[in-house]
Amino acid sequence: MNIISIEHIRKMYKIGDVEVHALRDVSLTINRNEYVAIMGPSGSGKSTLMNMLGCLDTPTGGKYDFKGKNVSLMSDNELAEIRNREIGFVFQTFNLLPRSDALHNVELPLIYAGVGSAERKERATRTLIDVGLADRIHHKPNELSGGQRQRVAVARALVTNPAIILADEPTGNLDSKTGDEIMYLFSQIHAAGNTIILVTHEEFVAQHAERIIRLKDGYISSDEMVQNRTIPKLKTEENQQTA
DSSP: EEEEEEEEEEEEEEOOOOOHHHHHHHHHHHETTEEEEEOOOOOSSSHHHHHHTTTOOHHHHSEEEETEEEEGOOOOOOOHHHHHEEEEEETTTTOOTTTTHHHHHHHHHHHHTTTOOOHHHHHHHHHHHHHTTTTTTTOOOSSSSSSHHHHHHHHHHHOOSEEEEEEESSSTOOOOOHHHHHHHHHHHHHHHHHHHHHHHHHHHHHSSSSSEEEEEEEEEEEEEEEOOOOOOOOOOHHHHHHH
């Protein structure tokens, strides 16, 4: 069953008298439990496509169906509800509240969704444990490493049980070892049944996905399954405990 279907999507921005065509004619479907990477150089349209898929922006032309509903016909409130309940966002810069601990950062989407205090804390705590932060629940972002901050961001994305996880350059601010750990975490999230859309310019990151969609000049230049997919591995549990 497809969760996302876009047909002949176009996006044009006007900067003064200049028209910038970010997306020219993009059509694709993404099925439930797919793991998709979107790639392309700067100016290819991948960030615009990510904003479109995440209901952060609307197309100039074409049709976008999310779970069978036409996004273009939705009100601002309906779009906000989709962003909060159906899409978990993970950003390169983490986007955490600096003065709040990990627990409160993860609780935020549940606060917006109107979930009661006791259930919020229980769900946020469980999700932080699931991403390996059982001993960092009450730490603030400046007390966490880059990898730990990204795990908090991943937990925040997961806590509402969204239909898709949309990750924008999730390893961009991390060293290679920490990046590998985050990609391992994404593989676990996908194995648990989640749909993941990963936006990246790094080939080795994209190779973790099952499918790579490449953009160029606002068009899809290729859409292929990954033949030799990278399956990330971490240290053994015994080694992790002593690390």
